[in-house]
Amino acid sequence: MDLDTVRTFVAAAEAGQFQEAAAELAVTQQAVSKRIAALERDLGVPLFTRTPRGAELTIDGQAFLPHARELLRVAERASASVRAGRRPLRVDVIASRGAATELMRGFHRAYPEIDLDVVMLFEIETAVAAIRSGAIDASFRAVAAPGRPFPDDIAASRVLDEPLQLLTGPAHALAGAKAVTVAQLAGHRIWMPGIVPGTEWAAYYDDLIAEFGLTIEATGPNFGSDALLDTIADTPSLATFMGGHTRLVWPAGHGLRRIPVTDPTPVYPHSLLWRRDNPHPALATLRAHLAAAAPGHDAVGTWAPDWVIPR
Structure with missing residues (x-):
């Protein structure tokens, strides 16, 4: 079903006049009439009765209106689920009981209003590819294995030893x-x-x-x-x-x-990886939280491989 025609129907039903619906939608009154006519042809029933006072819903139009509103709500939720800045922040952790998960639990307690999707990817190559494609926003990885540098568009910060x-x-x-x-x-x-x-x-x-x-x-x-x-x-x-x-x-x-x-x-050095141009606003909040909340690095008396992500 054409969502533009459904959106036009809802606007006309709420305004009671095609002219007001046209002004709300920033289209011509003729465009509103054509969209409503197309929707009526698709449904096989008249939705409005034209009167001197404007446009009144028929019985079929009244029955269709709540479903039309729900269609628009579902479409908005579907769009928001994948729209950067409106969809949940997607973060990859290696294990459900590991340190990265505990860091994310702390972040959720500090910012309960931020929607989160926590996923578990296995291989580092899979995680990096998901970051680059935008499938996820960030990934916790212990180390960058030798001989496998990250691409230039991937940033990394060591957040926990x-x-x-x-x-x-x-x-x-x-x-x-x-x-x-x-x-x-x-x-x-x-x-x-x-x-x-x-x-x-x-x-x-x-x-x-x-x-x-x-x-x-x-x-x-x-x-x-x-x-x-x-x-x-x-x-x-x-x-x-x-x-x-x-x-x-x-x-x-x-x-x-x-x-x-x-x-x-x-010490096992955990780092956060993300794409440098990722626009999700909650990503900056996560990075700031980790910088402030994660324990500091004390190199004295500790050991880690010399090829891990530097502090």
């Missing part, structure tokens, strides 16, 4: 420690089935292994964080790394331990 923690079950040899050094981790099996070759986090852990001689195993299927926690709780020989800002919930009987890693503390 997340310290890694060692997660162990109650019977692990390091379970009683208040903190462990990186050197103490040598020889211990660290199981991380979520490491996928070719991803930016795989590149991060490859460098961590090379720098400190750690044993990180990515064997076996990844059944999610709950299955990982079950295995760590039941297997004294295994531990895993978790981000310090990652939300975890486990049964009380698991007795899991989150242990800080020091000397140095490996």
Whole structure:
């Protein structure tokens, strides 16, 4: 159905005169008459009765009016859903329980009036392509993997250095420690089935292994964080790394331990990526919020690969 004819019908019905509807729509009275006639032909019924006082709705016109108004409302909502500045701010996070999600929860609490769409894309190439096409407005990515610089139209800002923690079950040899050094981790099996070759986090852990001689195993299927926690709780020989800002919930009987890693503390650098000419007004608000709310970077006593997005 031609929305221009529907819009003209609603304007004429509300004004009661074709001349006033024409003035409202900035068209001629003849154009209004032609549009109404075209709509009446499409519907197969008269919508108005012409009288000396103007135009009155027929019974069919009265029945059609609420549906016509709803058609226009639906069309506006459809347009607003994809119109920059009026549609929700679309932000990509890697995982639902990760640090990026916590940052977005904080942003939503601070600005509840801003509509958000939070999505989860997997590969960094997919996220960058979505940013460039306008499908999303921003993406949280841990690092820029070596040899894969971002295109010139993509901007990036490092917003959070997340310290890694060692997660162990109650019977692990390091379970009683208040903190462990990186050197103490040598020889211990660290199981991380979520490491996928070719991803930016795989590149991060490859460098961590090379720098400190750690044993990180990515064997076996990844059944999610709950299955990982079950295995760590039941297997004294295994531990895993978790981000310090990652939300975890486990049964009380698991007795899991989150242990800080020091000397140095490996940090996982989270950055926000966006297209430089993105016009969405809420994007600037998000960037300002992250700059003000995210913890600062303290390079002293920390480690990150030298190829990550600089501070």
